[in-house]
Amino acid sequence: MTPIECGIVRLESRHLAAMARLEKKCFAEPWSLDMLEEGLAAPAGMALGMMREGELCAYALLLVVAGQAELLRIATDSACRRQGIGRALLRACLERLEQCGCRELFLEVRESNAAARALYESEGFEQVGRRPGYYVLPKEDALILRRAL
Numbered sequence: 424m425t426p427i428e429c430g431i432v433r434l435e436s437r438h439l440a441a442m443a444r445l446e447k448k449c450f451a452e453p454w455s456l457d458m459l460e461e462g463l464a465a466p467a468g469m470a471l472g473m474m475r476e477g478e479l480c481a482y483a484l485l486l487v488v489a490g491q492a493e494l495l496r497i498a499t500d501s502a503c504r505r506q507g508i509g510r511a512l513l514r515a516c517l518e519r520l521e522q523c524g525c526r527e528l529f530l531e532v533r534e535s536n537a538a539a540r541a542l543y544e545s546e547g548f549e550q551v552g553r554r555p556g557y558y559v560l561p562k563e564d565a566l567i568l569r570r571a572l
């Protein structure tokens with residue numbers, strides 16, 4: 424099944440449990456259901472997901488404020504990686520942000536996260552800063568990336 428055969432959906436509160444399941448599978452420091460709920464309920468919050476055979480296989484959570492957006496979370500289920508899903512989801516986010524007049528997108532990434540960094544770099548993100556010791560488990564710097572829209 425190609426990413427084209429996966430459907431992009433706007434995520435709502437009924438998807439929270441599936442988002443929290445992906446968090447636990449994908450991150451060393453997963454967001455709790457409450458944190459996700461807060462992000463989703465925020466007026467500036469936007470979340471998109473990829474559905475495959477009725478299951479959430481990837482999701483992205485963003486904050487959009489005054490023409491600037493921040494990508495807070497993006498993850499693909501480990502069973503579905505390297506199939507173009509993360510890229511398709513990121514592109515869908517970029518498209519929606521452009522449609523709503525957003526001018527730039529920022530994100531933070533672990534310096535050692537080669538997979539995510541390769542994805543971001545190939546989609547036009549550039550490093551604009553660094554937060555020393557930002558991550559805890561394990562302790563590591565965050566790189567701040569930006570992409571103009």
Ligand SMILES: CC(C)(COP(=O)(O)OP(=O)(O)OC[C@H]1O[C@@H](n2cnc3c(N)ncnc32)[C@H](O)[C@@H]1OP(=O)(O)O)[C@@H](O)C(=O)NCCC(=O)NCCS
Pocket residue numbers: 449450497498499500503504505506507508509510511531532533536537538539541542545
């Ligand atoms: C980063 C992540 C979302 C990518 O999702 P994915 O669905 O596997 O991504 P894609 O299949 O669309 O791959 C897109 C590109 O990412 C890069 N990439 C993905 N996995 C990679 C890996 N294991 N090693 C190196 N590059 C990789 C490649 O450039 C790839 O393009 P290519 O397949 O044309 O070479 C996924 O690895 C993930 O969920 N990781 C855990 C959570 C995470 O780290 N999120 C980012 C936090 S900042």
